[in-house]
Amino acid sequence: MSINRVMVSGNLTREPELRQAGSTTVLQLGIAVNDRVRNAQTDQWEDRPNFFDVLVWGTRGESLSRILTKGMKVAVEGRLRWSQWQAQDGGNRSKVEIVADRVEFFAPPREGGSPRAANDNYSAPVATAPSVEVLTEDIPF
Numbered sequence: 001m002s003i004n005r006v007m008v009s010g011n012l013t014r015e016p017e018l019r020q021a022g023s024t025t026v027l028q029l030g031i032a033v034n035d036r037v038r039n040a041q042t043d044q045w046e047d048r049p050n051f052f053d054v055l056v057w058g059t060r061g062e063s064l065s066r067i068l069t070k071g072m073k074v075a076v077e078g079r080l081r082w083s084q085w086q087a088q089d090g091g092n093r094s095k096v097e098i099v100a101d102r103v104e105f106f107a108p109p110r111e112g113g114s115p116r117a118a119n120d121n122y123s124a125p126v127a128t129a130p131s132v133e134v135l136t137e138d139i140p141f
Contacts, residue, residue, distance in 0.1 A: 006098055008033045009075040013051060018065040027061030029054040029068070029100075031076060053097040054078070064103055073106040 010033035034047040084094035
């Protein structure tokens with residue numbers, strides 16, 4: 001059995017780019033996701049960014065292209081896809097990208113870079129956790 005699922009949240013590193021791919025469209029995103037690591041020299045926690053390419057296919061990508069902008073905080077759920085090709089210089093190239101099944105976005109940055117208030121229309125939906133009775137009623141022991 002194989003499992004190929006990924007969930008990340010971070011900030012868009014560039015303006016989303018909508019392209020035509022045959023008879024459908026694809027939205028290309030770049031996202032930066034920070035790791036927290038302790039600096040051994042200063043004993044302080046620091047952010048270490050990881051950069052990922054994200055693809056959103058079809059009408060979902062078209063819709064998101066009108067909303068998403070560079071700097072927005074997003075959460076992406078999808079699967080990893082590895083591809084390889086031969087570059088014009090003859091060298092082999094490869095990359096791993098995220099093919100998104102779901103994209104949730106948080107408040108976009110305001111002009112000047114400051115984030116919007118949490119009560120703006122762009123905030124992500126909040127799910128209510130189920131009660132303890134629902135979680136334990138099917139446990140066989």
